[in-house]
Every structure is written in C-alpha cells, then in structure tokens.
Amino acid sequence: MKDKKLKKVDLIFECNDCKPVEVLEKTLKRDQDEIILDIIDSGLKGRGGAGFPTGLKWKFTKNEDSAIKYVICNADEGEPGTFKDREILSRVPEKIFVGMAICGYAIGAKEGFLYLRGEYNFLLKDLNATLDKFNAQVKDLGLDFTISIKSGSGAYICGEESALFESMEGKRGEPRNKPPYPTVAGYNSKPTVINNVETLAYVTMICRLGAQQFKDMGTNDSRGSKVFSVSGDTPIAGIYELELGMTVQEFVNEFGDGDTKAVQVGGASGSCVPRKNFADTIIGFEGIPTGGSMMIFNSSRSMYNVLHDYLEFFAEESCGQCSPCRIGCQQLLKGIEAVKRKERNPQYLEDLKKLAATMKLASKCGLGQSVANPFTSIVDNFKEEIIY
Amino acid sequence: MTVKELVNELVEKHGTTHNSLMPVLQGVVQQERYLSEEAMLTIAEALDISAAEVYGTASFYTFLDTVPRGKNVIRVCKTISCHMQGKDEIIQALEDALKIKVGETTDNKRFTLLTANCLGWCHKGPVMLVNDEVYPELTPQKAVEIIQEYERNTK
Numbered sequence A: 001m002k003d004k005k006l007k008k009v010d011l012i013f014e015c016n017d018c019k020p021v022e023v024l025e026k027t028l029k030r031d032q033d034e035i036i037l038d039i040i041d042s043g044l045k046g047r048g049g050a051g052f053p054t055g056l057k058w059k060f061t062k063n064e065d066s067a068i069k070y071v072i073c074n075a076d077e078g079e080p081g082t083f084k085d086r087e088i089l090s091r092v093p094e095k096i097f098v099g100m101a102i103c104g105y106a107i108g109a110k111e112g113f114l115y116l117r118g119e120y121n122f123l124l125k126d127l128n129a130t131l132d133k134f135n136a137q138v139k140d141l142g143l144d145f146t147i148s149i150k151s152g153s154g155a156y157i158c159g160e161e162s163a164l165f166e167s168m169e170g171k172r173g174e175p176r177n178k179p180p181y182p183t184v185a186g187y188n189s190k191p192t193v194i195n196n197v198e199t200l201a202y203v204t205m206i207c208r209l210g211a212q213q214f215k216d217m218g219t220n221d222s223r224g225s226k227v228f229s230v231s232g233d234t235p236i237a238g239i240y241e242l243e244l245g246m247t248v249q250e251f252v253n254e255f256g257d258g259d260t261k262a263v264q265v266g267g268a269s270g271s272c273v274p275r276k277n278f279a280d281t282i283i284g285f286e287g288i289p290t291g292g293s294m295m296i297f298n299s300s301r302s303m304y305n306v307l308h309d310y311l312e313f314f315a316e317e318s319c320g321q322c323s324p325c326r327i328g329c330q331q332l333l334k335g336i337e338a339v340k341r342k343e344r345n346p347q348y349l350e351d352l353k354k355l356a357a358t359m360k361l362a363s364k365c366g367l368g369q370s371v372a373n374p375f376t377s378i379v380d381n382f383k384e385e386i387i388y
Numbered sequence B: 001m002t003v004k005e006l007v008n009e010l011v012e013k014h015g016t017t018h019n020s021l022m023p024v025l026q027g028v029v030q031q032e033r034y035l036s037e038e039a040m041l042t043i044a045e046a047l048d049i050s051a052a053e054v055y056g057t058a059s060f061y062t063f064l065d066t067v068p069r070g071k072n073v074i075r076v077c078k079t080i081s082c083h084m085q086g087k088d089e090i091i092q093a094l095e096d097a098l099k100i101k102v103g104e105t106t107d108n109k110r111f112t113l114l115t116a117n118c119l120g121w122c123h124k125g126p127v128m129l130v131n132d133e134v135y136p137e138l139t140p141q142k143a144v145e146i147i148q149e150y151e152r153n154t155k
C-alpha cells in the first residue's frame, strides 16, 4: 500500500440534504443493543485523542445499573493546533446533538451536556438557538432526553474527562484517580458517557449510512476518516477530513511547502516526526495517534522555540495537583533554557529525558504523562538546535 | 445593580447546588470582569459553602479573575502557530496603542491586555479575543483599529 493516495472524505461537514433529526427518528425505532453493536462493529474510536472504542464505552455505561446516567459532549478543545471541533460546532451542530441523543437512547440517559470551552463563548448564542429547537424536536419524537450547555473558563486540563466533571460540579479542574472510570462514576458520580465533538458527529453519520461504509475506510487499527486541523508552514492551512492510514510523507506531499523539516502530530502533547521518519510513520492508532492537530515546520523554524513554547504551555496548564507534573514541567523548561545559555552542558539533556520518562510513569493524568512525547522526540531529533 | 443583587439574580437563575457555582462565577465576571472579595463572600453565603471553597474554584480558572480588570479584556493568542504568524507584532502594537504592558490595565480602566494559550484559530492567526468576541487574521493595524472601535463604544 506504499503509494496509497491521500483520500479526502466528506462525511462530517456534508450537508446536502442535511436533516440529522431524521437520522434520530430512524434510529429510535431500533433496538438499543443493536445500535451499540453497530457502533462497535463500525470500529469507531474516540476522536478526542485517547482513542477508546466508542461502542464499548456505550456498552459499559448501558450495563451499569443506575436510574441516572449522563451523556457529555467534550467541546473543551484546547490542544494547541486543534480547531476542528469549533468548525463542527459552528457548521453542523445538529449532527453532534443527534449523536448525543442516540447515545442517550442507547444507554438510558435522560440528560446531556455540552461542555464548551470559554474561548468559544461567541458560539453560545447560535448553539442555544439550535438546541432549543432540537430539544423540542426530541420531545416530539417521544424521547425523554434534554441537552444543555455548560461553559468552561479557560483551563486546558478541563478537557481531561474527570477534570471536566469536577469543573461541572463547581470545583477546581483537578483530574480524579482512575478507576473508577466515567462509565461507572462520572458526572455527579453517575455512569457517564463522555465523547468528543467529532466522535458524536460520526455516530450520526454511521447511523445514517450504516457501519459498513465507515468500516470500509481506513486500516484495521484506524477505521474510517478523521477531521484534521492543519497549521504552521503550509500554503493551505485549514480543516480537512481524510481517510485514516496515511503516512506523514503522504500528508506532507499534500500540505507541506516543499521545505518541511518536521511535523508535530497530535499537538503539544503529541510527537514530533522529523523528515527522515516521514515515509514510515503512519498517522493513526498503529503509528502516532492524533486528536487532529497537525503542525508543520519548515527549515526556517527553530525547534528550540517550538519545544520552549510547548513546555511553557504545560507549565502553565498543569493543574499542579501532583508533583511529578507540577515540578517536572517547570524543571524541563528551566533545563532547556540553562542548556541554551550554556549554564549546563549538553549532557544535561539526558538527565532531563530521564525526568520526562519519570513523569510519564508517575503523573496522575494524561497531561503530565504526555509531556515526554514532545520533549523526547524533539530533543532526540533536533539536539543541535536545542544546544546551539 | 450592586454585586449582591447580581449574585442573587444569578443564584435565582442557576440554583443553589454546588453545581451552580461555575455559572454563577461566570455570570459575575461577565458583568464585572472580575470577582471581588465581596462577590465571593456573597456567593459563598448564597450557596452555603465556605468562602475558601469559592476562592479555590475561582482562582483555578484563567478566565475567572480575582483582581480588577478593565471593562474590555483583550487576550492575544501566544501559542506556536500564532507565534509563527506574528503575535509578537500584534502585542507590540497593542502595548503601544494602549500605553500598557501585557498583564496591565489602562488608567481609565477601559482595557486589560493579556495573552492566552491556543484559542483554536491556528489556520487564521494571529488571533485575539476581546471579552467574548473573536478577531482572527489580525495585522497590527487591524488590531489597533478594533481596539479604537471599543474605545469609542465604551462609556
């Protein structure tokens, strides 16, 4: 499959005869377990970054014995380089709401929430108007399910699911210990399905087109298509829905400016792929997974500045709850600054890499655990730029 | 409207459970641009929780300021994609126009200039928020014109 062409897809934003509510009406006539089996069969994995199989998440939550359950759409999109959820929210919000309602029906939840990052408050007016209409339509269809919107207030960590629940409960956005997982004890300690904006929009399309059409795209590990946010040194920055399974090389051929030196796949918490690895790195769950952020750097860019930016980001956004992450982020940042200023010798970078590896093991949540991804991949591949 | 009246109105709308705390805090910031000690004490009383808990939550969130801010809060995105597209020039132009540095508020209390992490417009940077409104694809001149427009419309 070496010369497989990069394939553009149009499922998420496609809106020719856009009546997502009709998909809901059709799906409500089906058996709950059958719907969940369909989602499992489609191979859909979470589009928020972690990539957990969506259907399984729903099944676990359905199996919980609880009168109260919740569906939450994670619209906290804060990973640097990601902006696709905003576009989905502003162009096809009904697809998201239908995905949530289908989930509510399938798992037996009566309430849904969309957690919208404060930076997207300008979307609130339109979203609430769409939602008022939508909630009434759901009622007319005889489904007892209501969606409302909760706002964030400028904290990247609240995109982490358990921190998001804490925030909705009026607390500091500090991630919880896991287990218990949200499927057992999420918002208000009740069984909760939390899915990314894009995941829920795909649910609607899978219910409309059938699992097979989705499954036919992509690879064994990464089924279907995905919306990518492309930025940096590219003449065509923007949002693109692409079939999964491409290599970084194929991606760069399409989006690069002819002088691409590195691609950061998966945002600040993702990994940096240098030119020499473009050809054999697959973008997807079998290679480097991404919530959609693809930042392209050409040879005019200093990778020291890139890493410095990311570390500053983590040092600011760490919730500070656990010491490996709180102190580690700051020390990594101070560490590369010291090497740059020649106050430390280059060998010190090896110590910093050990610190990053410790953070991966000892941090409480995904934030602290993933700092090693950009750190190690940039330091290993662009050592000269870090030192000199 | 006094802060007390504002809090009471918000509590009326959002309820008195712990889950109401965020919307109430957000509602106060929407009006006042920050949370004063009086506001936090009033909220604590209305929700029957400790003032420390209210402050604990408020102080966690970047957008829930606990120090006075100007009528208009400007947040310029500083993350890498906007960095590469010239956010430094935008900040410089705003600093010059407002005669303040990042983190400061103008003497007439009309503007506070801040930076923010990724605002989600990497393909259309540089970008800034003024209160809840978003302004992508900025040039230094455009940024200053936008601020002048706010200046004209602020009483």
Ligand SMILES: Cc1cc2nc3c(=O)[nH]c(=O)nc-3n(C[C@H](O)[C@H](O)[C@H](O)COP(=O)(O)O)c2cc1C
Pocket: A045, A046, A047, A048, A049, A050, A051, A052, A054, A074, A075, A076, A077, A078, A079, A156, A157, A158, A159, A160, A161, A162, A194, A195, A196, A197, A199, A200, A365, A366, A367
């Ligand atoms: C630091 C951190 C930030 C996160 N931010 C987001 C986010 O903004 N949006 C999102 O959907 N998931 C985010 N996640 C992943 C969520 O915890 C969760 O896995 C996801 O919402 C599940 O939905 P999905 O299975 O549909 O992807 C974040 C995780 C971590 C550790």
Ligand code: SF4
Pocket: A157, A174, A175, A317, A318, A319, A320, A321, A322, A323, A325, A326, A363, A364, A365, A366, A367, A368, A369
């Ligand atoms: S890893 Fe970082 S963000 Fe996560 S709980 Fe620990 S301090 Fe907070």
